[in-house]
Amino acid sequence: MRIDTDHVGDHTQNYAVQNMSWMKTWRERLQSRLRGRETPDRSFPVLFSKFKEILALNTLVLERIATTNSMLSGDYLFDQQFIHTASKEITAVVERLVYHLDSLAPGKYPGLHAVFNRIQSEIQDELSGRRTRTSGAYVLPYERVTRYDIDDTGGKNAALAEVGNMLGLATPEGFAITAAGYHAFLDHNGLRPVIEDALRRWREGTATLQEVSKDLRERILAGALPEALHREIASGTGSLVATGPAPLVFRSSAVAEDGEQSFAGQYTSVLNVALAGTDKAYREVVASLFSESALEYARTLGIKDHEITMAVACQKMIDARVSGVLYTHNPAAPEKEQMLITATWGLGAPAVAGEARTDQFTVSREDDHPTLAVNVVRKASALRLKRGGGTRVEPVPTEQQTLPALTQEEVRRLADTALEIERYFRKPQDIEFAFDQKGRLVILQARRLSVRPDQPIRPQDLADLHSRYPVLMKNQGVIARKGIAFGRVRIVRKEEDLVGFPEGGILVARYASPVFAKVLAHAAGIITDVGAITGHLATVAREFRVPAIFNCGDATRILPDGAAITLDAEENIIYQGTVKELNQYRMVEAPMEEAYEFRLLRRVLRKIEPLRLLDPAERNFVPEACQSLHDITRFIHEKAVQTLIDFHVYNMATPQSVSGRLELPLPLDLVIIDIGGGLVAGARGRVGLEAVASVPMCALLEGMTRPGVWSNEPMSVDFAGFMSSLTRTFSTELADPRHVGRNLAVLSREYANISLRLGYHFTMIDAYVSDRISDNYVYFRFFGGVTEEERRSRRARLLNDILLEKDFRVEVHGDLVIGRATKLDAEGMRRRLSMLGVLIGFTRQLDVRMVDEERVSEFKQHFNKLLEDDHE
Amino acid sequence: MSEQTSILILDDEPIVTKRLKPSLEKKGYEVETFTESKDALQRIRQRTFDIVVTDLKMEGMDGMQFLTEVKKRSPDTEVIVITGFATMETAKESFQKGVFDFLAKPFKLGEIAAVIEKADAKRRGR
Numbered sequence: 001m002r003i004d005t006d007h008v009g010d011h012t013q014n015y016a017v018q019n020m021s022w023m024k025t026w027r028e029r030l031q032s033r034l035r036g037r038e039t040p041d042r043s044f045p046v047l048f049s050k051f052k053e054i055l056a057l058n059t060l061v062l063e064r065i066a067t068t069n070s071m072l073s074g075d076y077l078f079d080q081q082f083i084h085t086a087s088k089e090i091t092a093v094v095e096r097l098v099y100h101l102d103s104l105a106p107g108k109y110p111g112l113h114a115v116f117n118r119i120q121s122e123i124q125d126e127l128s129g130r131r132t133r134t135s136g137a138y139v140l141p142y143e144r145v146t147r148y149d150i151d152d153t154g155g156k157n158a159a160l161a162e163v164g165n166m167l168g169l170a171t172p173e174g175f176a177i178t179a180a181g182y183h184a185f186l187d188h189n190g191l192r193p194v195i196e197d198a199l200r201r202w203r204e205g206t207a208t209l210q211e212v213s214k215d216l217r218e219r220i221l222a223g224a225l226p227e228a229l230h231r232e233i234a235s236g237t238g239s240l241v242a243t244g245p246a247p248l249v250f251r252s253s254a255v256a257e258d259g260e261q262s263f264a265g266q267y268t269s270v271l272n273v274a275l276a277g278t279d280k281a282y283r284e285v286v287a288s289l290f291s292e293s294a295l296e297y298a299r300t301l302g303i304k305d306h307e308i309t310m311a312v313a314c315q316k317m318i319d320a321r322v323s324g325v326l327y328t329h330n331p332a333a334p335e336k337e338q339m340l341i342t343a344t345w346g347l348g349a350p351a352v353a354g355e356a357r358t359d360q361f362t363v364s365r366e367d368d369h370p371t372l373a374v375n376v377v378r379k380a381s382a383l384r385l386k387r388g389g390g391t392r393v394e395p396v397p398t399e400q401q402t403l404p405a406l407t408q409e410e411v412r413r414l415a416d417t418a419l420e421i422e423r424y425f426r427k428p429q430d431i432e433f434a435f436d437q438k439g440r441l442v443i444l445q446a447r448r449l450s451v452r453p454d455q456p457i458r459p460q461d462l463a464d465l466h467s468r469y470p471v472l473m474k475n476q477g478v479i480a481r482k483g484i485a486f487g488r489v490r491i492v493r494k495e496e497d498l499v500g501f502p503e504g505g506i507l508v509a510r511y512a513s514p515v516f517a518k519v520l521a522h523a524a525g526i527i528t529d530v531g532a533i534t535g536h537l538a539t540v541a542r543e544f545r546v547p548a549i550f551n552c553g554d555a556t557r558i559l560p561d562g563a564a565i566t567l568d569a570e571e572n573i574i575y576q577g578t579v580k581e582l583n584q585y586r587m588v589e590a591p592m593e594e595a596y597e598f599r600l601l602r603r604v605l606r607k608i609e610p611l612r613l614l615d616p617a618e619r620n621f622v623p624e625a626c627q628s629l630h631d632i633t634r635f636i637h638e639k640a641v642q643t644l645i646d647f648h649v650y651n652m653a654t655p656q657s658v659s660g661r662l663e664l665p666l667p668l669d670l671v672i673i674d675i676g677g678g679l680v681a682g683a684r685g686r687v688g689l690e691a692v693a694s695v696p697m698c699a700l701l702e703g704m705t706r707p708g709v710w711s712n713e714p715m716s717v718d719f720a721g722f723m724s725s726l727t728r729t730f731s732t733e734l735a736d737p738r739h740v741g742r743n744l745a746v747l748s749r750e751y752a753n754i755s756l757r758l759g760y761h762f763t764m765i766d767a768y769v770s771d772r773i774s775d776n777y778v779y780f781r782f783f784g785g786v787t788e789e790e791r792r793s794r795r796a797r798l799l800n801d802i803l804l805e806k807d808f809r810v811e812v813h814g815d816l817v818i819g820r821a822t823k824l825d826a827e828g829m830r831r832r833l834s835m836l837g838v839l840i841g842f843t844r845q846l847d848v849r850m851v852d853e854e855r856v857s858e859f860k861q862h863f864n865k866l867l868e869d870d871h872e
Numbered sequence: 873m874s875e876q877t878s879i880l881i882l883d884d885e886p887i888v889t890k891r892l893k894p895s896l897e898k899k900g901y902e903v904e905t906f907t908e909s910k911d912a913l914q915r916i917r918q919r920t921f922d923i924v925v926t927d928l929k930m931e932g933m934d935g936m937q938f939l940t941e942v943k944k945r946s947p948d949t950e951v952i953v954i955t956g957f958a959t960m961e962t963a964k965e966s967f968q969k970g971v972f973d974f975l976a977k978p979f980k981l982g983e984i985a986a987v988i989e990k991a992d993a994k995r996r997g998r
Contacts, residue, residue, distance in 0.1 A: 071978060077892065078978035079885040081956050459893075463900030479982075571898065572982065589894075597887045 044673065047647060048746055050104045052753065054640045055764055057097050059781060059818065061633045064090050065609050066534040066813035071601060072542045073533055074482030074592050083601050084127055090608055091120050094629045101636045105643045111623035116632055119607055126603045138181035139232040141239075142174050147543070151603055152178040154253030154311035159425070159446050166521060167424055169417060170442045173243065174315030175236045179255055181229050182286065182310050189223035195290075199305045202295070209292050216290040225279050233278055236314060241275065246316045247390060248273040250281040251445075252288060255309040266294040267310075271317070271349055272391045278314070286310045304596070318442050319385045320434035322405045323348030324358065326418050327449050328365070329428040334451045334587045335580065337365045338372060339415055343405035345396055346382030348432060348444065356383075359405045369415035376404045406435075413441055421446050423504055424521055426483070426545045428587055448591075457584045469566075470576040472559060476552040477527075477572070480512070480538040483547030484586040485525030485567040486578050489559045492516070506567055508559050511797060512537040512550045520544040525567040527555045527574065530797070534813045545593065549574070637762070641755045645671050645744050660687045662745070665705060666841075668758070670743045678747025694747035696767035696778070699830035700754065703837020708866055756840065763840055769829040776829050780808070780819040780836055798859055799839070806835055838866060876902040877992050880921040882912040882938060883954065884929050888977075892925070895981045896988065909938045920946045923991050925984070927977075928955045928963050943970050948998065950991035954984070 068086045071078045098116050101109065136152065145153050145161035153161070153176035164171035186192045198216055201207035225233070237248060252267030268288035270281040288294060289310040298308055324343030330336050342351060342358040350356030357380075362373040378401045384394050406414070414433060421443070422429045430449040434442045466474065490505035492498060501507070501519040509516065512531025517540040520526070526541055531550035541548040547569035549555075559565065559574070566575040566582055575582075592598060606628075613621060613631040626632045660679065662670040663686050672679065672687070683691035689705065692698055703709065746753045750770045756763040766779040782799055799817045803810045808819035821832050842863055879901050881889050889905035896903050904921075906912035909929070916924075916938075924942050928935035935953075942949055950972040955963045957976045964974055972991045975984055 075980050075982070076978040077888060077981055077984070079883075079887050079956075081885065082978050085956065459895075459897035460900060460902075462898045570895070570981075592891065595887055595890070 044647065044675070047104055047644060048673075048675070048753075050100050051640055051644050052766075054097060054100050054104070054636060055755075055766075055781075057093050057100070058633055058637045059816070061090060061093050061097070061629070062783070062816045063811070063813055063818075064093065065605075065630060066816070068601070069539060069542075069605060069609060070533050072593075072598065072605075073480055073538065074542075075479040075533075078597065078601070080597055080600065083597065083604060087123050087127060087604050087608070090629060091123060094632055095120070097633060097636045101639060101643075104640055108643075109623050109639065112626075112632065112635070115623045115626045119626070119629060119632070123604055123607045126600065126607065136178065136180040137232070138178055138184060138229050139236045140176045140178055141236070142171070142176070145176055149176075151255060151599075152176070152180065152311065154179070154255045154309075154313075155447065156251060156253035156445060157311060157313045158253075160313070160443070162424075163421060163443050163446050167420060169421070170440055172249075172315040172318055172442065172444060173240055174313060175240070176253060177229075177233060177236075177282065177312040177314060179309045179311050181232070181312075184226050184229050185223065185282075185286065188226035188229075189219070191219060191223065194219060196305065199295075199308075209295060213290050213292045213295055217287040220287040220290070221283050223283060225282065230279060233282065233314070234275075237275055237278055240314070240316050243316075246319070247271070247385065248275075248278070248281075249313075249315050249317050250278070250285050251313040251315065252285050253311045253313045254289060254294075255307065255311055266291065266297055269349070271347075274390075282312055285312050307596075317347070317385060317391075318434045318444065319437050320347050320442075321345070321437050321439075322410075323432070323434040323444075324351055324405070326414060326431045326433060327428070328418050328422045328431070329449065329451055329587060330362075331428075331449060331451050332454060334428065334453055335584055339363045339365055339369070339418065341406070341411065341414065344382065345379050345400070345405060346384045346394070347391065348434060350383055356381075361404075361406065361411055363411055363415050365415075365419065369412050371408065371411060374404060376402060378402050379405065410435060410441075417441060417443070420503070423524070427591060451587045453584065453588065456588050457581055459585070462581055462585060465575075465579055465581060466571075466573055469579050471573055472565065472576050473552060473555065473574040475572050476555070477549045478533050478551050479569050479572055480526070480531070480533045480548040480550045481541040481546055481569065482592065483525075483545065483569050484582050484589075485547040485569070486583060487524035487565070487567075489561055489563045489565055491556055491559070491561040493556075506565060508555050508561075510556050511794075513794065514540065520546050525569065526550075527552055527559065527567065529554055529556050532812050535796075536815075545591075641744055641757070644673070644746075644755075660685050660691075662692070663688050664701075668704075668743060668756075670745055673744070673746045675746060675748050675751075677749030678745075678752070692747070693749060694752050695750055695826070695830070696752040696765075696769045696833050697745060697747050697754070699769070699833035700752065700765065700767075700837040700840075703834035703839075704841050706838060706841075706866070709838050709841035758840070765833075765836060767829065767833060769826050769833070771826060773823055773825050776824055776826065777820065777822045778808075778829055778832050778836070780817075782817040783815055801860060802835075802839060802863060806832055808832070835867060838863065876900065877922045877995075878902045878920075879904070879923045879925060879988065880912060880915065881905045881925045882909060882935070883907065883925075883927040884909075885927075888927070888954070891981070892984070896985065899985060901988070909935065913938055913941060916942055916945060921949055922995055923950045923952065923988060925952045925954060925988070928953060928959060939971070948995065950995055952984070952987055952991060954979070 064086070068090070070076070071082070095116065098112055101112065140149065140153060142157070142161040142164055145158060146165070147158055147162055150158040157176035160171050163169050186195070195216060198207065198212045202209060202212045240248065249269060249271050250273055251269040254267060268285050270284050273281040289308060322343055322345055324341060325348070327340040330338045330340055341361040341363060343361070344351045344356050344358045351358045357377045359377060359379070360375040361371055363369045363371050379396055380401055381393050382396050383391055386392050418429060418431050421431060425446065425448070428449040428451050429446055431446050432444040434444055436442055485506060487504045487506040488502065489508050490502055492507055492509045495515055498516070498519050501522055503522050504524045505522070506525040506527065507516055507519065507523045508527045510529045512528045512535050514536040516526065516537055520540055521544060523546055526537070526546055526548040528550045529552055531537065533550060538548065538550065547567055549567065549569050549572060564577055566577065566579040568575065568579070568582060608629045610628050611630045611634060612627055613625055613634050621635070623635060626635055659671070659673040660683065662672050664670065678694040678697065679687060679691050680693045689701060692701060743757065744755045751768050752765065754765045762783040764781040767777065769776055780803070796812050796815055796817050800810050800812050803817070803819040806821070808821045811818045821829070824832070842859070879896060881892050881903065883889055884907050886907055889907060893903045893905050904915065906915065926935050926938055939951055939953070942951060951970065952973050952975065953963055953971050954975045954977055960974065960976045972994070973987045975987060
């Protein structure tokens, strides 16, 4: 008797039932029993092979998603072909999952196909550039806009919303009119083919830029807003003026504008819009998308035709006493460490357009920001809000005309705030600001500043840096997020060390714990001794653009706390002190996340990666609620286990059944399906431990049922104190009976496949243990559920450490931990399974208890102690 | 490094050349990049490169022609083939001879740098 030794989780379909003679025999036995009730292809071995295929594909999907996300680290060179191939592969695997669930439970989840098809076609649309859906909200209030909405809201809206929502700085009240709104407007007026055609003619040279631009702008200005768009804008403006009357401003927020590429000054803003004029203002801003200069600029930057999309910002105007613009660096001489500020009385529009005389301040970037140079001009007039609506140019009282527009205190506040914004976005910034009548500093816009020094640093100037500057570490570890950072080392040993994390510090820690995510907005860089680039913190580092090197070995020992260092997470070198060439290079280097490929991959991943479908007990745990391929994968996994259990419960639970329900001294409901020698002869129905004959299952149960492993058991003395601290605060999550159950073991004498859901953990073990060493294997897969990322990640790390110690090959992808051990003798396999049993009992509590970093090593020590106590 | 090693990169996806160029220049190489094989072909008729990195662009077969031409003109030029994972096997079969190494896209910037370093060492060892 032999089982195919391919492990579940290997990327193959080699669970071919025909090779399993034990199954054949068993199937014949079973079929005779089932005849008349079930068609032959619904026999258990067939179902089980499909089930195993689902488990394997499930793992494959999770792995592929993690790998694809890691491309965003910037350390990989990937191209469009890769994005297409990877999306196609993941989609194909999920399609097979859908197919397999359908054959496992025919016709039971009809909605799944439709959902899969919808998500698949959304992915296809992204890949082919048809980002033209008119579904989705036409209007998004700033409070609800996140960085992820940049493709809907455009860069200007997203950056401003982020400044307000993430940094808590004052910004205008407002909302985004989305890309979906733009497409709805085009469709309503039949403009889409017209635009495509016009742009094509320009590209082919059969129409001039002037002709194309004029034609498109006129058509847009003559267009009508679809009713729904008009209504949503009206409702948005209605709630803006509800908090106090003020004129509105409509500004461009092109989807490839600012934040992504700076189209400074290319598009129109319409000031001083009254409620009656909103539709017209909207059209004017949209039309500016096709101005000659904007079209030309888009072409220079290589923006694709289909990417040209105008989202619009609608904001309440600020009653500004003084307005201006700040550059966080001198664009022509970034090495000077200066900020440039221009300011004028009243509203900023004339200053921004270069139409008003402005005071200029040159300010140091260093603490306290001493003013290095001032040029105060006579400012005879100012644009101001009119009482009762509108704006007008007013004369400035003579005595104020030659006063500096900003006080020293205002300059300092402004400079501090600007640096905070720069640190957050990690590139030099071009910031529009206003001080209102109450002296409040309001940020009107923040976008990347193009820095063009006279003598720019060239890449080749960086070739011999490592021989000119002291190198602290080189080529240790892996790049989790590319980039260059400068700052002082802040060693973080425990969670409390995060309190008061210094602005712009470089976080150095033992582990890449997701708990650090909360300070990433303030950290210049991250370095860890241990950590995977597929982990959660790596993903967050990519989101926050924080240069990061993980798995460096002993950075916490080598890098002194408080020391100034340069982290070059492009060449994987850490320098002592500040390497000024790298500092300059960083400022001029084009951010890679602006490349089309990065944008496309991020957009595609949004349809693939997010997991929202979590709790099977929730009413919305239905196909229709799936929004990503990950959701579908999760749904199918849950339903596959359920189907097998139902099959047992409804079809086979007869007194003559070959299966039963295992009675354990643990709060664990385990259904057993015996496919040949898994239970002792004659055992059926409710069976006890002694009835289990399956070699791998016995070993696993031996571990699970050891005293101290499950918390309601007696335990060794010094362990008791530790465990009692656990039971005291036992989570309701574990106590809730809905979350216990749905556990299944399929057994033969030498084989066991066990699916467990405990709390929100999904554990799967697949093992074969015989006297033939070369056939033996244990496969262990663990996937976490709904608890906080930090705890899940700590748990993943703990599992990783433990499994490695016990000679498993281990892969960790985010929450997913996979361990494999092969070709050990039966005793070696039994010991490992027994260890896994202990581990399962343990991990069940970890979500709840992994409250801080120290717990990881604490748990590991206790775990090892427990193994020793009973085993060695 | 006594004198600068020259590298020509040909790949029809601009992202590849756009990211490889500064990354290799930072390591002290002299780098020229092309996204059209006819332009690259023209260039190698004008001068010799120490190392050539090329995609195969299997649809048009122009990568192959290019590679053959490079080797014909300057047998000492080390050629590194970068290609999508799917076309890797074909690539290897077609070019067992004369190619210094193959890299499947996507790869890490550090990986290609290491291969180039090896090719450079071999060249200098001659």
